[in-house]
Amino acid sequence: MCRTLLRLPFTILLSLFGFSAAQADELLSYKWQGVDRTAILHVPKGLEGQPAPVVIVMYGSGDKAANFQKNSGADVVADSENFITLYPEAIDGAWNIRAKRPVINGEPVDDVGFFRTMLDDLVNRNIADEKRIYATGFSFGALMSYTLACSLPDRIAAIAPVASAMNESQVENCKPGHPKPVMMINGTSDDVQLYDGYIRSFGRLTSVPETTEYWRRINSCTGVGVTPLPHLNPHDLTRASLFQWSGCAPGKAVQLYRIENGGHCWPRLASANNETEDEPRFGGCSNDIEATEEAWKFFKQFRVD
Structure with a gap:
């Protein structure tokens, strides 16, 4: 199959995505499996022209890259901490974590190949530091981060999945396994990606433990x-605890932010804008941590071996 790499020679103003027009983001585009695959690249001011850490941020099923760029708050952390954010677009709003869907031209979507092509391009263009590329994601985006850790161990230095454990097929496909620093954020009352896992027609989601x-x-x-x-x-009716594993192999780590009563959400810190009374129910969104801040604190300790 002929797969030709393209890059659009223009930038997309942040105002198109609900941000200030003081800076511009680049819309990346690659011809892959006969279709254009795109991603939004946010480079903080001052990082232009030099290789820098890159955090891949992946949305959940049915969302869009521009929407999650705005709602995750990741660019605010990136601008403060001097790392690049990358927001890939999925096919039909879904990542290929089920092996046979979604489909392009009758073939399963090759998301891993798309990511490798994109990351190789950013490294070759002296944008990404090849030793400091990280992945985080929400829900099915979290599942995709596990896939990247297993499929691109030479590119991904660490992952921070939010609101999903691994599915059983990922565990099987990852054997014999690639040691990799992993930080998870999971709510005990998540009614979408259940903390205790589930069995459905397309397979089994393992539990967080x-x-x-x-x-x-x-x-x-x-x-x-x-x-x-x-x-x-x-x-806020939730409570957050940090589980940290010890005695890990050099350069490796495992952490879990367990959110008691936490639902299916991307945690954001408490502020004047979200201190309204929560409903007396399970499934709240924690205001005790900022997901991207915690991910970056974890990420910056690690590099690809």
């Missing part, structure tokens, strides 16, 4: 400790 045990074993960790986090919003 099963997934952490998988990475504990792959990373050769031997112990675990837990730290309750400060509760910042009195109206």
Whole structure:
């Protein structure tokens, strides 16, 4: 199959995506499997012309890259901490984590090939630091981050999936496994990607404890400790604790932010804008951590071996 790489020679103003027009983002485009695959590249001011860390940020099923760029708050952290954010677009709003869907021209979508082509381009253009490329994602985007850790171990230095454990087929496809730093954020009352997993027609989602045990074993960790986090919003019905595994292989780590009563969401810090009374129900969104901030604190410790 002929797969030709293209890059659009223009930038997309941030105002198109609901941001200030003070800076411009680049719309990347690559011809892959006969269609144009795109991604939004955000380079903070001052990082132009030099290789920098890149955090891939992937949305959940049915969303769009521009929408998640705005709602995740990741660019604010990137601008403060001097790393690049990359927001890929999925085919039909879905990542290929089920092996046979979605489909392009009768073939399963090759998301892994698209990501490798895109990352190779950014490294060759002296934009991405090849040793410091990381992946995070929400829900099915979280599942895709597990796939990248297993499929591109030479490119991805660490991952931080939010609101999903691994599915069973990913565990099988990842054997014998690639040691990789992993930080997870999961709510115990998530009614979409259940904390205790599920079995459905397309396969089994493992539980969060099963997934952490998988990475504990792959990373050769031997112990675990837990730290309750400060509760910042009195109206927030969730509580967050950080589980940190110890004795891991050099350069490896496993962490879990367990959100009691936490639902299917991307946690954001408490602010004047979200301190309204939460409904008396399970499935709240934690205001005790900022997902991207915690991911970056974790990421910046690690490089590709």
